[in-house]
Amino acid sequence: MNQLAGLAPHRSLRDLALKYGPVMHLKLGSISTIVVSSAEVAKEIMKTHDLVFASRPKILSAKVLGYNYTDVALTPYGAYWRQLRKICILELLNTKRVQSYRFVREEELALLVQSITSSCAEPVDLAEKLFNFNHDLTTRITFGKKSDDWFRFKGAVREGTLLAGGFHVGDFFPSLEFVSTLSGMKARIKKNFIELDSILSKVIEEHLMKDEKNEVEHEDLVDVLLRVKKNEELEDLFVGGTENATNTVEWAMSEMMKNPLIMEKAQTEVRTVVGRKPTVQESDLNELTYMKLVIKETLRLHTPLPLLIPRESMETCTINGYEIPAKTRAIINYWAIAMDPLSWKDPEKFEPERFINNSIDFKGMDFEFIPFGAGRRICPGISLGVMNIELSLAALLFHFDWKLPNSMKSEELDMDESFGLTLFKRNSLRLVPTLRFMPSSV
Ligand code: HEM
Numbered sequence: 001m002n003q004l005a006g007l008a009p010h011r012s013l014r015d016l017a018l019k020y021g022p023v024m025h026l027k028l029g030s031i032s033t034i035v036v037s038s039a040e041v042a043k044e045i046m047k048t049h050d051l052v053f054a055s056r057p058k059i060l061s062a063k064v065l066g067y068n069y070t071d072v073a074l075t076p077y078g079a080y081w082r083q084l085r086k087i088c089i090l091e092l093l094n095t096k097r098v099q100s101y102r103f104v105r106e107e108e109l110a111l112l113v114q115s116i117t118s119s120c121a122e123p124v125d126l127a128e129k130l131f132n133f134n135h136d137l138t139t140r141i142t143f144g145k146k147s148d149d150w151f152r153f154k155g156a157v158r159e160g161t162l163l164a165g166g167f168h169v170g171d172f173f174p175s176l177e178f179v180s181t182l183s184g185m186k187a188r189i190k191k192n193f194i195e196l197d198s199i200l201s202k203v204i205e206e207h208l209m210k211d212e213k214n215e216v217e218h219e220d221l222v223d224v225l226l227r228v229k230k231n232e233e234l235e236d237l238f239v240g241g242t243e244n245a246t247n248t249v250e251w252a253m254s255e256m257m258k259n260p261l262i263m264e265k266a267q268t269e270v271r272t273v274v275g276r277k278p279t280v281q282e283s284d285l286n287e288l289t290y291m292k293l294v295i296k297e298t299l300r301l302h303t304p305l306p307l308l309i310p311r312e313s314m315e316t317c318t319i320n321g322y323e324i325p326a327k328t329r330a331i332i333n334y335w336a337i338a339m340d341p342l343s344w345k346d347p348e349k350f351e352p353e354r355f356i357n358n359s360i361d362f363k364g365m366d367f368e369f370i371p372f373g374a375g376r377r378i379c380p381g382i383s384l385g386v387m388n389i390e391l392s393l394a395a396l397l398f399h400f401d402w403k404l405p406n407s408m409k410s411e412e413l414d415m416d417e418s419f420g421l422t423l424f425k426r427n428s429l430r431l432v433p434t435l436r437f438m439p440s441s442v
């Protein structure tokens with residue numbers, strides 16, 4: 001448990017799997033857990049027995065932060081989850097709606113480029129810039145405008161993702177509630193909930209007033225959720241939309257700083273495709289084939305959710321020859337799968353070219369590459385997430401050349417990880433930009 005509660009549970013679990021095999025049974029506290037570390041067994045869980053494992057375990061953060069397990073990502077399987085999932089797919093994240101926010105993406109992208117331009121020749125904290133971009137983008141898509149409580153909200157979302165993820169000892173002793181109380185975890189989660197809830201309640205009230213006055217022009221996601229009377233999905237939009245995209249672009253840039261030839265190739269491609277246009281446009285993205293390989297390789301080596309989101313079995317079934325009883329927690333160590341030398345040659349190496357002439361994709365069909373999960377509970381935000389990642393990375397590559405600060409050598413750049421709900425770079429990436437192509441004004 002000590003090892004799991006540390007900074008890199010995906011690594012500790014992979015090391016155990018190297019010794020004990022691709023299916024391990026761990027008795028964590030009073031909870032029976034299996035840990036899966038191969039593509040073959042992941043396929044058994046997420047395809048052959050997908051329905052059996054379509055539920056989620058009841059963990060403390062899902063109870064408090066997820067409005068008593070009513071949040072779509074953390075709610076157990078059943079009619080209620082099916083209804084929320086349908087709203088997600090049909091109303092919130094369908095292609096038409098994702099496209100309808102193109103003008104918001106373009107405006108926010110221009111602001112990101114301007115903000116970096118204003119700090120040119122100085123080291124910029126790229127993680128902070130990207131987080132602000134993704135946060136503002138998600139806030140505008142969801143709330144219709146930037147939140148007045150922007151700063152408070154940003155902090156609360158960050159704290160929420162730290163609390164919702166990771167391994168908390170109390171989660172493995174559900175009948176001993178005092179464990180979470182003594183560890184201070186319960187109080188911290190409650191405080192975070194009160195903060196998030198007060199901000200979200202204010203936003204909902206404002207929207208209700210706007211509805212009464214018939215002021216709805218361009219429907220934002222709160223309008224949609226109020227129309228269908230489900231606002232429990234708001235938190236997922238923020239974690240999915242902000243943290244995952246920010247982390248992916250930061251890791252991609254870090255890897256390219258360590259591999260200047262890859263950076264050069266990606267920059268040449270973006271600059272050729274965008275040509276004489278003032279900035280990157282969404283219509284350019286289809287042609288950025290090499291940059292897409294860089295993103296795929298980043299989602300293999302530095303996936304934001306290395307352990308996906310835990311599942312729970314609803315009835316007894318057989319996995320890899322073992323009988324697994326109902327109510328067993330299943331952790332899929334996707335990171336271990338992505339580092340498996342049986343599926344990937346030199347898995348530790350950052351090599352976008354490995355995806356050339358290779359049909360492997362992240363849509364949930366190829367179990368050696370499942371950064372978005374697979375089966376019934378696969379991430380419904382893939383297109384929105386990938387679009388935000390592609391746009392911001394393309395803009396960074398098009399407008400700027402990048403150097404490490406203080407004459408640092410590329411081999412000195414650290415790649416240390418920290419783990420909460422998502423896996424992020426422990427020390428934010430600081431780089432010095434040089435402007436190559438002037439951004440258009442907003
Ligand atoms: C790089 C970006 C993203 C990554 C890597 C990612 C990854 C994941 C993963 C691994 C899961 C669990 C899947 C499983 O259990 O099989 C998940 C679930 C989910 N994601 Fe994402 N995600 C991303 C972006 C987004 C975005 C942009 C949104 C929404 C705006 C979103 C919303 C959700 C929701 C609602 C679920 C829960 C689905 C369910 O339990 O039915 N994600 N995501």
